[in-house]
Amino acid sequence: MSTQILEKTLMELSHAGRVGVTLPESDVPRSAERPPAALLRDELPLPELSQLDVVRHFTRLSQLNWSIDTHMYPLGSCTMKLNPKVNDAIAATPAFAEAHPMQPAEDVQGALAVMHGLQRMLAEITGMDACSLAPLAGAQGELAAVLVIKAYLESIGEHRTTIVVPDSAHGTNPATASMAGFDVVAVKPQPDGDMDLDALRAALEEHGPTVAALMITLPSTLGLFDRNIVRIAEMVHAHGALMYGDGANLNAMLGQVKPGDLGFDAMHINLHKTFSQPHGGGGPGAGPIVVSARLAPFLPSPHVEQVDGRYALADPPHGIGRLGAFHGNFGVLLRAYAYIRSLGADGLRAISEAAVLNANYVQARLRGAYDLAHDRTCMHEVLFSGRRQKAHGAKTLDIAKRMIDYGYHPPTIYFPLVVDEALMIEPTESETKETLDAFCDAMLEIAREAETQPELLREAPHAAPLRRLDEATAARKPILRW
Amino acid sequence: MTTETQDATTPAAGPAAEAPAVQHPYIPLTDDDRAAMLATVGAASTADLFADIPAPHRLPALDLPDALSELELLQAMQALGANNRVATERACFLGAGAYRHFRPSIVEPLVMRGEFLTSYTPYQPEVSQGTLQTIFEFQSLVCALTGMDVANAGMYDGASALAEACLMACAVTGRRRIAVSDRVHPHWLDVVRGYARGRGIAVDALPHGEFTLTGEHACLAVAQPDFFGRVSADAGVWGEAAHAAGALFVVAADPVSLGLYRAPADYGADVVVAEGQALGVPLSYGGPYVGMFACRERFIRQMPGRIVGQTADLDGRRGYVLTLQTREQHIRRERATSNICTSQQLIALATAVHLAALGPRGLRRVAELCYEKAHYAAAALDALPGYAVERDEPFFHEFVVRTPRPPAEINRALMERGIIGGLDVSDLLRHRMLLCVTEMNTRAEIDALATALEELA
Numbered sequence: 001m002s003t004q005i006l007e008k009t010l011m012e013l014s015h016a017g018r019v020g021v022t023l024p025e026s027d028v029p030r031s032a033e034r035p036p037a038a039l040l041r042d043e044l045p046l047p048e049l050s051q052l053d054v055v056r057h058f059t060r061l062s063q064l065n066w067s068i069d070t071h072m073y074p075l076g077s078c079t080m081k082l083n084p085k086v087n088d089a090i091a092a093t094p095a096f097a098e099a100h101p102m103q104p105a106e107d108v109q110g111a112l113a114v115m116h117g118l119q120r121m122l123a124e125i126t127g128m129d130a131c132s133l134a135p136l137a138g139a140q141g142e143l144a145a146v147l148v149i150k151a152y153l154e155s156i157g158e159h160r161t162t163i164v165v166p167d168s169a170h171g172t173n174p175a176t177a178s179m180a181g182f183d184v185v186a187v188k189p190q191p192d193g194d195m196d197l198d199a200l201r202a203a204l205e206e207h208g209p210t211v212a213a214l215m216i217t218l219p220s221t222l223g224l225f226d227r228n229i230v231r232i233a234e235m236v237h238a239h240g241a242l243m244y245g246d247g248a249n250l251n252a253m254l255g256q257v258k259p260g261d262l263g264f265d266a267m268h269i270n271l272h273k274t275f276s277q278p279h280g281g282g283g284p285g286a287g288p289i290v291v292s293a294r295l296a297p298f299l300p301s302p303h304v305e306q307v308d309g310r311y312a313l314a315d316p317p318h319g320i321g322r323l324g325a326f327h328g329n330f331g332v333l334l335r336a337y338a339y340i341r342s343l344g345a346d347g348l349r350a351i352s353e354a355a356v357l358n359a360n361y362v363q364a365r366l367r368g369a370y371d372l373a374h375d376r377t378c379m380h381e382v383l384f385s386g387r388r389q390k391a392h393g394a395k396t397l398d399i400a401k402r403m404i405d406y407g408y409h410p411p412t413i414y415f416p417l418v419v420d421e422a423l424m425i426e427p428t429e430s431e432t433k434e435t436l437d438a439f440c441d442a443m444l445e446i447a448r449e450a451e452t453q454p455e456l457l458r459e460a461p462h463a464a465p466l467r468r469l470d471e472a473t474a475a476r477k478p479i480l481r482w
Numbered sequence: 483m484t485t486e487t488q489d490a491t492t493p494a495a496g497p498a499a500e501a502p503a504v505q506h507p508y509i510p511l512t513d514d515d516r517a518a519m520l521a522t523v524g525a526a527s528t529a530d531l532f533a534d535i536p537a538p539h540r541l542p543a544l545d546l547p548d549a550l551s552e553l554e555l556l557q558a559m560q561a562l563g564a565n566n567r568v569a570t571e572r573a574c575f576l577g578a579g580a581y582r583h584f585r586p587s588i589v590e591p592l593v594m595r596g597e598f599l600t601s602y603t604p605y606q607p608e609v610s611q612g613t614l615q616t617i618f619e620f621q622s623l624v625c626a627l628t629g630m631d632v633a634n635a636g637m638y639d640g641a642s643a644l645a646e647a648c649l650m651a652c653a654v655t656g657r658r659r660i661a662v663s664d665r666v667h668p669h670w671l672d673v674v675r676g677y678a679r680g681r682g683i684a685v686d687a688l689p690h691g692e693f694t695l696t697g698e699h700a701c702l703a704v705a706q707p708d709f710f711g712r713v714s715a716d717a718g719v720w721g722e723a724a725h726a727a728g729a730l731f732v733v734a735a736d737p738v739s740l741g742l743y744r745a746p747a748d749y750g751a752d753v754v755v756a757e758g759q760a761l762g763v764p765l766s767y768g769g770p771y772v773g774m775f776a777c778r779e780r781f782i783r784q785m786p787g788r789i790v791g792q793t794a795d796l797d798g799r800r801g802y803v804l805t806l807q808t809r810e811q812h813i814r815r816e817r818a819t820s821n822i823c824t825s826q827q828l829i830a831l832a833t834a835v836h837l838a839a840l841g842p843r844g845l846r847r848v849a850e851l852c853y854e855k856a857h858y859a860a861a862a863l864d865a866l867p868g869y870a871v872e873r874d875e876p877f878f879h880e881f882v883v884r885t886p887r888p889p890a891e892i893n894r895a896l897m898e899r900g901i902i903g904g905l906d907v908s909d910l911l912r913h914r915m916l917l918c919v920t921e922m923n924t925r926a927e928i929d930a931l932a933t934a935l936e937e938l939a
Contacts, residue, residue, distance in 0.1 A: 044626070061612040064615075226534075227536075280826075328769060464609050478791050
């Protein structure tokens with residue numbers, strides 16, 4: 001097989017003797033104290049490239065990517081909204097970018113004011129009492145919140161070992177519960193998408209005093225607002241357990257409802273979803289957690305506090321300790337702070353209204369062509385099943401790949417696992433009606449193609465930099481480096 | 483001056499009507515769009531779409547500062563930033579886990595290209611080859627630096643990478659006890675303890691260099707250089723001790739030091755982790771950074787985090803995909819190797835661009851400049867009356883100096899003179915300061931530091 005190459009690797013572009021940047025000569029006398037020879041390395045097999053080679057290489061690679069800046073990216077549960085450039089500009093200003101994390105508090109009052117303000121704004125938006133910005137990602141926020149719950153329960157003499165998770169949950173929920181040392185019990189939703197209260201009751205009664213918490217996503221991963229949420233919280237609390245909210249879908253609730261008012265005790269927030277931090281191809285994000293007053297003493301370190309008008313880093317009295325080397329992903333926190341300040345309360349409310357209207361509009365326009373997982377008003381995302389198209393010979397994967405030919409990034413597929421051939425579309429508030437209409441037109445055309453020319457879908461994409469890739473061989477015979 | 487406090491206390495308006503009075507650039511729908519869309523949906527108002535929310539809890543008051551225009555936002559942030567006293571206009575001798583290094587001008591514009599910046603995790607490889615190939619290159623570069631067989635796409639930061647390495651050692655060995663040198667960065671040690679506590683795993687912080695392991699230990703984790711900047715020639719002996727106990731040898735390295743010093747693979751490391759920030763990433767008050775994670779090939783299927791592999795498309799063209807995903811949370815759920823589902827990709831990309839620009843000679847030059855300047859500074863400070871540099875062990879670009887007065891007092895006085903001093907480590911060692919010198923520090927800055935310290939003695 002002759003291998004064709006879109007772009008050589010850095011090592012293939014390397015040519016001994018080239019350099020990409022100049023560095024100064026030393027301006028101090030050579031030290032008489034030399035590092036022991038036994039400690040020194042004799043080879044350093046890094047690539048050697050000219051500056052233009054480096055620029056072209058990474059520019060060309062970037063052009064093989066699709067992104068929010070180039071394409072509509074309706075990835076369900078990922079909230080691929082506008083990433084405002086002003087926030088990047090703020091994060092790049094030297095006053096913030098050059099602040100050293102170990103500087104004394106008195107020298108970084110500006111950075112601490114941002115963190116303190118964000119702590120308070122996130123607590124206000126979610127209706128909770130306290131906030132920690134320490135978690136470095138959503139999944140780490142989950143872990144932190146579950147460890148906080150564990151520490152709280154132990155402090156009141158409760159040794160609970162089980163966490164209940166709907167089986168429609170993100171995979172991080174059970175993985176997190178396991179990392180925190182809990183057993184996982186799954187409950188199924190009922191046909192209308194809301195949680196099955198009988199199943200929940202049965203799980204709570206069976207595992208009774210060992211249940212530490214219910215981990216639940218609101219709106220759910222089915223894109224629905226659970227109409228029994230207050231009742232669910234009452235049932236969970238009646239068993240002495242706590243309510244944990246996965247905040248992945250907070251974009252639907254800004255200014256519409258506060259999770260704290262519904263009985264949630266803790267939740268994490270993905271700043272890279274609702275609060276516009278760019279996803280960066282897989283990070284960085286940030287996963288602050290917000291908690292009710294009884295959990296506040298157990299938050300991770302550090303916490304920003306204000307004393308006599310000055311800001312300082314503090315350790316909560318019974319905290320679970322540090323999650324990372326420093327204070328959280330400050331550059332991400334800064335962007336989220338700027339985002340909230342640019343919108344205010346009315347703007348945030350309008351974000352959720354537009355996100356929910358856009359999703360319902362897509363639902364209305366595609367209802368006749370694709371089966372809905374649940375035919376009711378959705379929140380910020382709409383969940384279809386590709387089962388009708390599958391019967392014609394084009395699976396959900398094929399629909400997704402065909403969307404690429406029309407210039408749309410595929411939506412989230414095969415998640416949640418409880419829906420057959422799932423196809424989850426989250427348009428976000430950022431798209432114009434014109435873009436939504438063009439997207440829906442393309443989806444309708446693909447539905448027609450699925451009936452008449454399913455092979456067109458099965459062989460898609462036809463217009464991407466590459467055709468479908470052999471993932472099986474990649475896993476069976478891993479080639480993980482040059 | 484606008485401060486966060488003043489702004490945040492400005493009362494907010496009550497619940498909004500259907501749409502804000504002013505069209506916001508982040509929300510393109512206009513009134514006529516809304517009307518047309520609601521008609522298609524069959525709803526009388528947007529409010530109807532929220533009917534599933536229990537009525538008593540709908541539209542709560544939101545006490546947030548008023549919205550700012552882009553210009554006002556920039557002005558407000560500039561005012562906040564003015565309250566930071568940062569290294570751009572000052573000499574900085576602070577390190578301790580976050581390092582000021584020269585960032586070539588090509589790094590930021592390439593990293594900030596929208597196609598990299600605003601893409602998602604590359605689950606659709608046909609339209610994500612840019613991200614996927616840069617991850618493959620990052621993995622390869624981490625292997626080259628550390629001498630290890632394989633690396634993942636990146637972890638949250640160096641500290642959490644170390645914690646994950648220790649947990650992986652527990653999974654590999656089936657043991658539930660971790661041994662860590664007490665000269666690992668104290669914050670990193672705290673992170674290891676936190677991760678271990680969740681899984682009910684014990685952590686022993688052992689006196690540095692006196693590593694007595696038992697058959698219960700899953701690993702010995704050390705830092706090289708250690709928290710106080712020292713590079714030990716005994717690391718190979720520690721690795722042998724770990725292996726003799728049936729434990730893995732985990733090394734936390736500084737990536738810039740690896741331009742000069744032996745790769746940890748050469749002295750027996752089974753897992754190498756590093757904080758990648760020193761390679762082209764701004765300090766940014768502590769994050770976002772990227773953790774590097776590399777190990778021996780036999781541990782591939784127990785590694786945490788994302789991994790990219792090379793493969794081919796249907797036409798035989800080379801391409802890259804996320805691989806070995808059956809280890810991960812979205813497939814394996816509660817049996818996953820970790821719950822991690824991010825790889826700090828953009829930061830990993832910055833380190834890859836940085837290393838590509840520097841090349842082997844550039845990285846070595848940076849490491850040598852750090853070494854020479856740190857040793858020049860150490861000699862200068864050691865000669866000052868009242869100060870003594872701890873020089874009993876070789877060091878790289880950080881060293882400990884004993885001060886005649888509490889370091890906090892000295893640092894305050896240094897700040898008045900435009901110098902950011904070293905880290906006050908008095909809580910660990912009385913009247914000691916940990917100083918860092920890199921290629922960013924000129925001889926004039928170092929001389930000014932010495933002069934200032936002499937006056938402050």
